[in-house]
Amino acid sequence: MxxxxxxxxxxxxxxxxxxxxxxxxxxxxxxxxxxxxxxxxxxxxxxxxxxxxxxxxxxxxxxxxxxxxxxxxxxxxxxxxxxxxxxxxxxxxxxxxxxxxxxxxxxxxxxxxxxxxxxxxxxxxxxxxxxxxxxxxxxxxxxxxxxxxxxxxxxxxxxxxxxxEHSAASGHNQRLEPVSAPGILSLVLNILCASLNVIRGAHLMENTFQDDYEGIWNVVAFFSAFLCCAFQCHLYLFHSPLKKIKSFVLLSVIVLCNSYLLGMRNTWQLIFHVSVASYSTVLILMRKLQDRPSDCGV
CATH class of the missing domain: 3.30.450.50 (Longin domain)
Structure with a gap:
């Protein structure tokens, strides 16, 4: 013993x-x-x-x-x-x-x-x-x-x-909190804005190529706003390093693009696009990382 x-x-x-x-x-x-x-x-x-x-x-x-x-x-x-x-x-x-x-x-x-x-x-x-x-x-x-x-x-x-310190790639392995109802609303509105931008941009691009390339920068503004809306959706759904900086850059670009398109859109349309972008930015910053579960081991 x-x-x-x-x-x-x-x-x-x-x-x-x-x-x-x-x-x-x-x-x-x-x-x-x-x-x-x-x-x-x-x-x-x-x-x-x-x-x-x-x-x-x-x-x-x-x-x-x-x-x-x-x-x-x-x-x-x-x-x-x-x-x-x-x-x-x-x-x-x-x-x-x-x-x-x-x-x-x-x-x-x-x-x-x-x-x-x-x-x-x-x-x-x-x-x-x-x-x-x-x-x-x-x-x-x-x-x-x-x-x-x-x-x-x-x-x-x-x-x-x-x-x-984490590398830039390590952020994709982390999980965010579940998508909320306001988050779903922001995604729907962002997709709507992105669709309006790409439709207007494609239509204007067709006319621009027929009319001596005038208004090419309007096309660039529409497609830039479209890309920013798409990236806002991605930034809300997936964790990314430097999220705060990226979200403010996207918001700034959307505001600048819509300011440039003042002659192509009326005031209410501009307010709608900027408001959706601002709302999405707030939700991106509010969505936190989910607490990691306890390790599963033997």
Whole structure:
């Protein structure tokens, strides 16, 4: 029987453990989610040391296995447990099921296997077969686990979650809040304005080419306003870097184009087009990024 100070603990979210009220264990539990987001930046095998409790992890085939162990437990036994856990998981869960996992905690039924394996280690003091222990010990000798500092974990997690500068392309991977009823109205009005601009521009372009190219700039103004309306729809529907600057530039161009078309449109038509553009700009700026859901993991 392993002494209580050497007992192995696995975070399963469904059991109370000996160290349930231990402050350091609670801290380690909180750190596991942060660490799991940074594992992609680290080797397949590593240790994150604490005062009394260490975190051990092994990654294989897009799945990471983590355990919280007392520092007095031999390193080889901690990794032997994770290796046994990996074999059990591979035997029970197919790689296709892992790839299709789309909700938090999709494999809760595997918790019973974790508990059985924990009980086996607690009863026998280690794996059932000593040859397994020897193999893991040899693997650790050939490829020693990397000791990782928590500061490294927090830095990499900050990069992974966008706490540093984003590239221009990264904005397309972020989701905005659902489209609201006023947003649908602005899209309909924008499409209407865009249609009026392109129809008037196409008609004027036909006449301009027949009449010695006079009024070519009116055609340019109509088509520029059409493009700005289309971009306003895109800017409302999809997240984009520098959204505020882009939205004000589009509004300014629409106002300038309609000012230039003062002779082609009456006052009410100009007010309508500028008002729709202004309304769309306000809604673009008001639509925020949606909070990201919790990571779905094994």
């Amino acid at each position: 392993i002494p209580q100070t050497m007992r192995l603990f696995v975070l399963d979210g469904a059991r109370r453990s000996y160290f349930e009220h231990n402050r350091e264990l609670q801290e380690r539990k909180q750190q596991l989610r942060t660490i799991s987001k940074s594992l992609v930046h680290f080797p397949d095998c590593g240790i994150i040391k604490g005062q009394q409790l260490n975190i051990y992890f092994v990654s294989s085939e897009d799945v990471s296995y983590m355990s919280v162990c007392h520092c007095s437990l031999p390193v080889v036994k901690a990794f032997c447990f994770l290796e046994d856990l990996r074999w059990e998981f591979t035997a029970c869960i197919s790689s296709s099921d892992v790839a299709l996992a789309a909700r938090p905690y999709p494999f809760l039924e595997f918790d019973s296997t974790i508990q059985k394996l924990k009980q086996q280690y607690n009863r026998s003091g280690g794996p059932a077969l000593e040859v397994t222990l020897a193999e893991v010990e040899e693997n650790l000798r050939v490829r020693p686990p990397k000791e990782i500092n928590l500061d490294e974990v927090e830095f990499n997690n900050g990069v992974a979650n966008g706490h540093t």
